[in-house]
Amino acid sequence: MSWLDDITPPGIKKMFRQQDDKSDALWTKCPSCEQMTYGKDLEAEEMVCPSCGFHHPLPAGARLNSLLGEKWERIELPHTADDPLKFRDTKPYVARLKDYRKRTGERDALLVGRGRIGERAAVVAVQNFRFMGGSMGTAIGEGLLAAADAAVEARAALIVVTASGGARMQEGILSLMQMPRSTIAVQKLREAGLPYIVVLTNPTTGGVTASYAMLGDIHLAEPGALIGFAGPRVIEQTIREKLPEDFQKSEYLREKGMVDRVTDRRQMTAELGAILSVLMAPEAVIEAANDDEGEASVEDEAVAELPEAAE
Known part of the structure; x- marks a missing residue:
């Protein structure tokens, strides 16, 4: 001050x-x-x-409005036990949950909606960083499974927008168990032949990075987002070396191949729409195009129309 x-x-x-x-x-x-x-x-x-x-930071509801427009439908997520381990630090875990629910108006740190991005159906799951730092607990694990089931049922893409400090310590091992459970959600989409796209926002760290945040078919990131497992300060103290200034930022990870594109938030909807037009092109049209010798396929034409990456 x-x-x-x-x-x-x-x-x-x-x-x-x-x-x-x-x-x-x-x-x-x-x-x-x-x-x-x-x-x-x-x-x-x-x-x-x-x-x-x-x-x-962009509120979770505003994020869904941005990607799906104003007419998206909310997907109700399963309720989970509030305090399975009876955890207490400076105050009971149930008291913390009550406080954050009052602040945000949400039951936990995941909001899921379905609608359309461009001409393609999509289910979008957004982590709410304002709810306990977007930390991953059993509610997020159940929510991701529900989002994957909704996407498979609707033959829609699943897009997950990550923002998290990692696993929720108040749920201990149960929180860590959501890492393999989220992998099951991703596998459901793979088996159904549906796209799974991750949009990495600031910050995406810890167990979230070590699981579903890095399992996408395509990874987009917002400019300047911190993305990693351990934070740069912890890494510096461990290896006793000075890290590059932009270490773990989205632009740095783009150069190293961990992120496919760095995209301005204001162009994110258009970018996703172009990507989905490629990944979800009607199968009959693709087959017909591939049968025409000497002509470019639908996928090739759509890829050529993708907006250039924001460096």
Whole structure:
């Protein structure tokens, strides 16, 4: 807190918010370029700073609106036991759940909806980082299985938007068990011949990175997103070496081949629509195109129309 904070009237402070503030302040300060942006203007840009392109956190519901439009249908997820291990740290786990449910209006850290992206049916599962850091517990494991079942039933693609600090410590081994369970959800899609696409957002770490976040047919990432298992500070302390400045950022992982494309949030829907038009092209049309000797296939033409990656 600076000396200016001491003399600023409370009414003026409420007009502004920092990047991690969830209030209804009128203005938001960008942590990257420190420019102030009017709240409505920032929302119109899908929470991307118009000055420098910094990607602010986007609420899970807004993410679904962005990808599926306003007419998406919510998929109700199975309820799981609230506190299977009777865990307590500074306060009981059930008390923490109650607090976050009140703050977010959601039962847990996963929101799933179905609709269309372009001309293709899609089921989209979004991790809500505002709910206990998007941590992976039994509710997320059950939610991913339900999302996969819904996608298979509707013959739709499954798109998972990750944002998580990793496994939920309050659920111990039960949380870690969701890593192989999420793999089962992905396998259901593979057996049905349906696309599984992962959109990596800031941050995606821990057991989420070690499981379903890296099992996609295609991996897209938002600019500047932190993606990894252990954090860079832990790695530096372990190997006693200085890491590159952009280590574990989406652009760095794109260069190393762990991410297929880095895409601005404002172009993400168009990018996904183009990809799905390739991966879900009608089988009859593909066969007919492949039968025509000397002519490009539907897949080749669609790939040529994909938007260029945002570097």
